[in-house]
Amino acid sequence: MMQALQKCPLFYLLTCLALHALGSEIINGKKVREEEMQYMASLQDGADNHVCGGFLISEDFVLTAAHCQVGTTSVVLGTHNLMKVDNKMMRFRVKTCKHPSYNNASSGNDIMLLQLLKKAQRIKNVKLIQLPTSDIQIKDNATCHVAGWGFTKTGGETVNVLEVVDVNVTNLEICKREWKADKVELPANVICAGGYETDKGFCKYDSGGPLVCGEKAVGIVSFNRRENCNYPDDPNVYTDISKYLPWIKEILEKKRC
CATH class of the missing domain: 2.40.10.10 (Trypsin-like serine proteases)
Structure with a gap:
């Protein structure tokens, strides 16, 4: 949370205090089977600690939140179990492409692309997820x-x-x-x-x-x-x-x- 606050101008400080911008946990969920959701990515810091999630949308780009730029140096693909990471095959160094209008989560545009410095096309247990093809409105209670x-x-x-x-x-x-x-x-x-x-x-x-x-x-x-x-x-x-x-x-x- 301190990292998030350091990036907030004083004008936004009270708003930032009201938010939990540095990530969020799954509450009352269940474990994902290995063959499901194989587009999921773990964003990690220089010490190989998980800091954020993301998801693979092309062979060389992961989509995530812009506030996840803080601390992220690599992406792990191809496993749901972060205790089972082959650094040579599953870890990808990245270049960050933060939305140009992003300031902080409270002001919106909280979106970022991560360009993989090598393509993910040959990694086992990795799939892409589709995005909407046009502006959509999700039905209430969906x-x-x-x-x-x-x-x-x-x-x-x-x-x-x-x-x-x-x-x-x-x-x-x-x-x-x-x-x-x-x-x-x-x-x-x-x-x-x-x-x-x-x-x-x-x-x-x-x-x-x-x-x-x-x-x-x-x-x-x-x-x-x-x-x-x-x-x-x-x-x-x-x-x-x-x-x-x-x-x-x-x-x-x-x-x-």
Whole structure:
């Protein structure tokens, strides 16, 4: 959390204190089978510690949250168990492509592409996940899911094996109302799901992971409230991927930021 605060201008300090921008954990989830969700990526620091989630959208790009840039030096692909990492085959050094309008999670545009410095095409147990092809609006109460290696309770610890939980999409106006009651104005281009009127959602160190509806990644884990994962609480907030498709497409076509 201190890293997140150091990047917030004084003007945003009170807002940043109200958010949990540095990741989020899976609450009341279950372990993911090895043959499922093989697009998931673990973003790691220089000491090979998990710091955020992400997901593979092409053979050389992972999509994640912009606030995950802090500390990230590599990406691990091809395993759900972080105790089983072949550094030679599964670890990829990366170049960060943060959205140019990103300032902090509270002001939105919390999206980033990571360019792998070698392609992931020959790695076993790795698949791509599709993105929306156009601007979409997810139906209220739609059941989606989110996964990560983060905490399983407030103040807990990260897990070694990937976990997933179903979450329902919250009406955006209700989401805005609940956050406004805590004196937080939601940024534009977000989706809300989980954490509200339910005991399921994300928490610390799941940031950057995908909100998956059907077979497509539609959102990116952005923030919850004050590191609190004792749900029900304010709705969990995700970046709406469909609003950034032109920016994503341009980078993937150029293969550079």
